[in-house]
Amino acid sequence: MNSVDLHTLTGAYVLDALEPAERAAVERHLADCASCAQEVRELSETVTRLGLAVAAQPGPALRDEVMRRIGTVRQEAPTTVRSARGGHVRPRWRWAPNWALAACFAAAVALGGVAVSQYEQAREAREQALQARIANDAVGAVLASADARVSTAPLRGGAVGTVVVSPSRNQAVFAASGMPAPPSGKVYQLWYNDGGGRMRSAGLMDSGTPAAATLMHGPVDAASGMGITVEPAGGSPRPTSTPVALLAFPTA
Structure with a gap:
């Protein structure tokens, strides 16, 4: 546990993919690290938006390309942040393990698929209800016509x-x-x-x-x-x- 850089666990924390001890350690860290706390908020908002987005299911080619680049592309260049407790400035590397990036991608795709499925089901239900109402109105008009x-x-x-x-x-x-x-x-x-x-x-x-x-x-x-x-x-x-x-x- 001591060998793990808590800065790299924000993605896994958002996806609830940490062990209880790790999660507790990250939460203690977030109370002192404004930069990580901001990153957690941004990641949470991103995952939520991806889950609610009405979009087409990504094809196999996109997934294969993302999985290929995970091992070769660095997440972000190092930045410097000011400590919430003191005035000194320290460097911070925003790296994430490959498995965390893969988990983020998989979760986004899964949430997006669920949202699309639920949207399609709701749309089909509305269309069926509309067609049933139109048919019932037409049946009633025939039965009520004066020359029936x-x-x-x-x-x-x-x-x-x-x-x-x-x-x-x-x-x-x-x-x-x-x-x-x-x-x-x-x-x-x-x-x-x-x-x-x-x-x-x-x-x-x-x-x-x-x-x-x-x-x-x-x-x-x-x-x-x-x-x-x-x-x-x-x-x-x-x-x-x-x-x-x-x-x-x-x-x-």
């Missing part, structure tokens, strides 16, 4: 399907009661039946809540009805399975 027409029909397995069509809005809403969840890795996909065997995608049902009302994507136009198929996750450009349900749109 409703048709109900039994589905396979005892489920019941209901479709509401609004000619003035050129939109349709579908809901199912008692419909089982699709098989693992599959989704329910809705289709407009344009006649003559032509089926046009109308989007996916929410696999987590198959009983919820779903705004069918795209305009109704001349579609006479709708169908439901089981498709791979993400949906298909055209039906790949026999429809599990076919419903005619209400005409009046």
Whole structure:
């Protein structure tokens, strides 16, 4: 412990990488060394800013270059500082061991990665909430339209399907009661039946809540009805399975 220059432990101190005895020694040193105390404040602020920064994850090339230079580039030229207790001036070398520099870099990258991940999760959650609100408003508008027409029909397995069509809005809403969840890795996909065997995608049902009302994507136009198929996750450009349900749109 006596052979270690306490001036070189500021980086490890900020990263909480010291043994209890070393940490206590550094804290005693900071009370007498204004220069080291200032360095600790600056390093703490830097690590915090790096952790909160919204930036791209550094690539492998950057990390390799930093690790290569750690062993060859000195941290900073020597400076002179005035002792907090006396008036004499003494030289101070601001060196840090290679492992401390590497630890600082690794911690900065880790904190930055966590911040980016948390930011992306929050952004995705906000976007999902916004899309859900827009969809709910659109569903409500179709159901509340003065010319809304409703048709109900039994589905396979005892489920019941209901479709509401609004000619003035050129939109349709579908809901199912008692419909089982699709098989693992599959989704329910809705289709407009344009006649003559032509089926046009109308989007996916929410696999987590198959009983919820779903705004069918795209305009109704001349579609006479709708169908439901089981498709791979993400949906298909055209039906790949026999429809599990076919419903005619209400005409009046």
